[in-house]
Amino acid sequence: MQDGLSVKNLSFSYGAKQALKQVSFDLPKGRFCALLGPNGAGKSTLVSLLTRLLVAPKGEIRIAGHDLRGEANAALGALGVVFQQPTLDLDLTVRQNLAYFAALHALPRKGIPARIDKALDRLGMRERAEEKVRTLNGGHRRRTELARALLHDPKVLLLDEPTVGLDAASRMAITAHVHDLADQGLCILWTTHLTDEVRDDDRLLVLHQGQIMADGCTGDIRGERSLSDWFLEQTEMAS
Numbered sequence: 001m002q003d004g005l006s007v008k009n010l011s012f013s014y015g016a017k018q019a020l021k022q023v024s025f026d027l028p029k030g031r032f033c034a035l036l037g038p039n040g041a042g043k044s045t046l047v048s049l050l051t052r053l054l055v056a057p058k059g060e061i062r063i064a065g066h067d068l069r070g071e072a073n074a075a076l077g078a079l080g081v082v083f084q085q086p087t088l089d090l091d092l093t094v095r096q097n098l099a100y101f102a103a104l105h106a107l108p109r110k111g112i113p114a115r116i117d118k119a120l121d122r123l124g125m126r127e128r129a130e131e132k133v134r135t136l137n138g139g140h141r142r143r144t145e146l147a148r149a150l151l152h153d154p155k156v157l158l159l160d161e162p163t164v165g166l167d168a169a170s171r172m173a174i175t176a177h178v179h180d181l182a183d184q185g186l187c188i189l190w191t192t193h194l195t196d197e198v199r200d201d202d203r204l205l206v207l208h209q210g211q212i213m214a215d216g217c218t219g220d221i222r223g224e225r226s227l228s229d230w231f232l233e234q235t236e237m238a239s
């Protein structure tokens with residue numbers, strides 16, 4: 001899918017343990033998609049395959065139309081990633097952290113300050129640009145990582161349980177910011193095991209025991225039940 005994320009028949013095993021079984025989905029641009037799965041469902045394995053930390057022997061991944069196997073540079077160039085573990089340098093300022101990333105990715109030097117300002121604006125972080133990351137709270141650190149992931153103007157943004165360790169207010173703020181990014185045209189894949197981060201009009205993929213057990217609009221999937229009740233019931237039934 002052009003400008004979106006497409007996965008076809010993706011399987012992966014760690015030795016005898018099959019972590020993903022024939023996973024397929026197509027995510028369009030301009031949509032927030034939550035990948036919901038309990039512990040051990042295969043979320044981290046999928047993230048590792050999408051970022052090429054692992055390579056699947058079978059199946060296809062296309063990022064903004066580029067095949068991750070055949071056109072790895074173009075595919076990864078269209079992908080922004082926020083990993084679960086924070087990777088900011090605490091002793092550098094917000095701006096320095098972003099500039100460091102821009103240099104690492106060989107972005108054209110002249111445009112870097114404007115790119116940084118734009119990315120910080122998108123996350124409401126411009127006024128924090130000159131502060132050391134160590135002085136920021138967890139939510140603002142997360143937003144800095146998000147701004148950094150946007151610097152190279154990706155089409156697809158992948159977030160691996162991005163709210164882990166944040167308080168309720170920061171979780172809400174980050175979730176709202178990322179929904180705004182989807183409204184601005186990005187294709188978002190947000191992995192989580194927390195049902196309260198998913199809105200009724202979000203696209204929902206439910207991963208359980210390595211397989212997609214539901215794919216659609218969240219409100220349609222949960223029906224009359226709360227998503228939390230639906231999710232518990234389904235994952236317990238399938239266990």
Ligand SMILES: Nc1ncnc2c1ncn2[C@@H]1O[C@H](COP(=O)(O)OP(=O)(O)OP(=O)(O)O)[C@@H](O)[C@H]1O
Nearest residue numbers: 014017018019037038039040041042043044045046
């Ligand atoms: N290096 C490994 N060697 C063997 N099995 C593994 C390895 N990494 C993961 N697994 C297994 O693969 C399955 C999927 O794990 P994965 O970490 O992808 O799930 P997850 O949904 O990310 O879980 P969590 O939310 O707990 O991180 C699990 O059964 C897990 O035990």
